[in-house]
Ligand code: SF4
């Protein structure tokens with residue numbers, strides 16, 4: 001790609017062509033607020049809060065969809081730009097029910113951040129709240145369209161990333177809102193509860209039901225780990241408060257999933273703290289299961305396997321590998337069956 005140089009806020013920057021002004025600015029530590037832009041959804045130009053001035057071009061330009069060109073001179077912070085951004089954010093605030101005090105999005109909300117950085121305490125426009133009923137029909141997701149800023153990120157995430165094609169923008173004019181299928185409640189729609197839309201939403205319009213009131217973002221530690229459910233190995237963050245997992249989000253900077261997760265990875269973390277979880281081996285004694293040590297359980301299993309092999313031959317034993325464990329563990333199991341037991345009866349739970 002061809003090298004280019006441009007000037008942003010007096011700073012001479014060398015970069016390559018085919019990048020947006022927004023990306024070049026961010027790569028060089030220059031703050032431009034955004035609401036609809038997200039690196040994963042590849043769509044933008046909806047909120048227009050990222051406007052900049054470009055010498056020689058009329059009006060304000062939207063930096064998220066403006067290609068950086070050689071010799072460009074860009075300003076990101078003039079009085080005209082700040083006034084325009086303030087007006088946009090104030091319009092958003094007046095057209096929704098933005099009760100930050102109790103909103104689950106508070107602390108991670110990009111609208112709240114923009115208002116803070118622009119010094120907006122309240123909107124100067126009259127309140128135009130629509131009072132849309134909150135959709136609580138999904139077992140995992142709460143949809144409060146009163147907090148939606150119509151950024152289209154959830155729609156792009158559902159249709160282009162998760163490819164579930166549930167969400168779209170419905171209705172016209174002031175009634176315009178995100179709909180599931182043909183305006184069904186989310187819980188009655190074709191939503192597969194992957195949570196892609198929740199992760200991408202910049203406000204508190206889409207939030208996770210189970211995490212509600214469990215803790216603010218700044219009160220949780222984030223631990224990067226690998227999803228335990230299957231061999232894909234999706235990377236995720238556990239949001240932990242007081243040693244309890246209260247939420248899981250996909251790690252956006254890492255392969256193989258780049259932020260996406262399935263329903264199990266994103267929402268199936270209850271088992272970690274479940275009282276019903278087995279924490280030690282069980283052996284049946286007098287018809288009832290009883291907890292035993294690992295040494296006793298392994299001794300018992302070895303004795304039984306030797307008995308079966310002696311009385312019925314190695315072909316009467318089969319080993320089933322597990323999709324949730326590591327390749328190394330599966331290899332050891334396979335080796336044990338072939339070399340120790342003496343059978344090729346080896347299979348895998350995911351091979352159905
Ligand atoms: S969505 Fe954002 S701005 Fe609106 S109430 Fe929640 S935190 Fe506040």
Ligand code: SF4
Pocket residue numbers: 157158162164165166167190191192193194195196197198
């Ligand atoms: S949870 Fe997944 S399938 Fe359901 S609406 Fe959101 S992105 Fe689409």
Ligand code: SF4
Pocket residue numbers: 147148149150151152153154155178197200201202203205206
């Ligand atoms: S629900 Fe969230 S992600 Fe979807 S359009 Fe509204 S603000 Fe954007």
